[in-house]
Amino acid sequence: MIxxxxxxxxxxxxxNEDRYDMMQRAFNEGVTRFFIPAIDSTHIxxxxxxxxxxxxxxxLMMGLHxxxxxxxxxxxxxxxxxxxxxxxxxxxxxxxxxxxxWDKSTLNIQQEAFKFQIELAKSYNLxxxxxxxxSFDEIFEVLEEVNDDKLFGIFHCFTGTKKQAERxxxxxxxxxxxxxxxxxxxxxxxxxxxxxxxxxxxxTDSPYLAPKPYRGKRNExxxxxxxxxxxxxxxxxxxxxxxxxxxxxxxxIFKI
Numbered sequence: 001m002i003x004x005x006x007x008x009x010x011x012x013x014x015x016n017e018d019r020y021d022m023m024q025r026a027f028n029e030g031v032t033r034f035f036i037p038a039i040d041s042t043h044i045x046x047x048x049x050x051x052x053x054x055x056x057x058x059x060l061m062m063g064l065h066x067x068x069x070x071x072x073x074x075x076x077x078x079x080x081x082x083x084x085x086x087x088x089x090x091x092x093x094x095x096x097x098x099x100x101x102w103d104k105s106t107l108n109i110q111q112e113a114f115k116f117q118i119e120l121a122k123s124y125n126l127x128x129x130x131x132x133x134x135s136f137d138e139i140f141e142v143l144e145e146v147n148d149d150k151l152f153g154i155f156h157c158f159t160g161t162k163k164q165a166e167r168x169x170x171x172x173x174x175x176x177x178x179x180x181x182x183x184x185x186x187x188x189x190x191x192x193x194x195x196x197x198x199x200x201x202x203x204t205d206s207p208y209l210a211p212k213p214y215r216g217k218r219n220e221x222x223x224x225x226x227x228x229x230x231x232x233x234x235x236x237x238x239x240x241x242x243x244x245x246x247x248x249x250x251x252x253i254f255k256i
Contacts, residue, residue: 003228003243004033004250005221007095007129007156007176007203010058011036011046014207014218023054026221033247034221035254037061037095037129037156040068041080059256061092066099066131069106069113078116085124091254093121094129095156098142101133111142118146121153127253128153130173136164143171154253157205162191169199174253176203179211179219182230193234197245201253202227 005026015022026034034054036047038061051058062084064077084090096117098110121128130153132139143151152172158165159180165188168175177200180186192200202224204210210219211226232239250256 001030001240001243002033002247003029003031003224004035004202004247005031005204005206005224006035006154006201006250006254007037007178008034008206008221009037009039009208010034010206010221011043011050012207015220022220022222023057026224029222029225030243031221031224032057033250033256034058035061035091035250037065037092038063038081039065039095040077044084059091059254061094061129062090063092063094063096063117063129064113065095066097066110066113067102069110071106071109074109074113078113081117082120085120090126091256092127092129092153093117093124094127094153095131096128097131097156098135098138099131099133100135100138107138111138114139114142115146118142118151122148122150125150129176130155131157132160136160140167140171147171152253154201156203157209159186159188161187162194165191165195165199169195174199174201174249176201177231178203178205178227179209179215179223181234182211182226183215189230189234192231193236197235197237197242198249200231200246201250202231202243202246 156176158175206219
């Protein structure tokens with residue numbers, strides 16, 4: 001059984017003390033494909049080191065996270081993102097999007113950065129990986145504006161309603177399902193089995209959003225087994241089948 005974690009921050013400082021052991025635990029659970037989202041320029045060296053340490057398993061994205069879109073630095077950061085794509089290949093543009101949980105005052109420049117990076121993805125025929133926090137309406141507004149046959153990607157850490165899920169899928173997006181599906185108040189467990197598995201990929205967003213029974217603790221890629229277990233129960237399909245379908249979905253979207 002091959003399991004794919006489509007969104008995991010394995011370069012995070014949270015793993016500095018036990019990164020090797022953490023990776024071994026993931027391998028032991030059958031997780032052998034790891035897709036690594038970018039945040040901003042301060043994390044690039046750590047991402048490149050991770051890729052060097054695990055070249056057969058780790059696939060890097062490049063992008064500017066919406067919470068790193070700051071008035072004084074975002075233009076230089078976006079230039080840096082574009083320069084990296086000119087220098088080497090990445091599997092996706094991400095994670096990008098809009099986050100209105102932490103700072104609503106930067107909405108305009110978050111939208112600008114989001115659009116810029118969507119166009120960058122289109123120019124390289126790459127998927128976008130969307131970060132959406134308290135911003136579904138704003139995200140959909142941008143997607144409506146830029147929608148065409150070159151737009152595709154993943155709604156990372158999907159936490160919306162069934163209607164929002166269907167709308168995301170209409171923009172040629174897969175839904176990234178992680179630990180939230182195991183939460184008692186997560187709500188997506190109430191309808192996710194009505195969404196065809198062909199629209200689903202698995203993720204952890206580690207070190208964040210650990211699934212039950214690890215909720216509140218540091219997350220890691222091995223814990224994707226709990227997400228798989230929950231989806232197996234919700235879809236009434238074997239864990240092997242869930243893993244196979246979601247891994248095939250990830251191969252199609254990332255072309256890896």
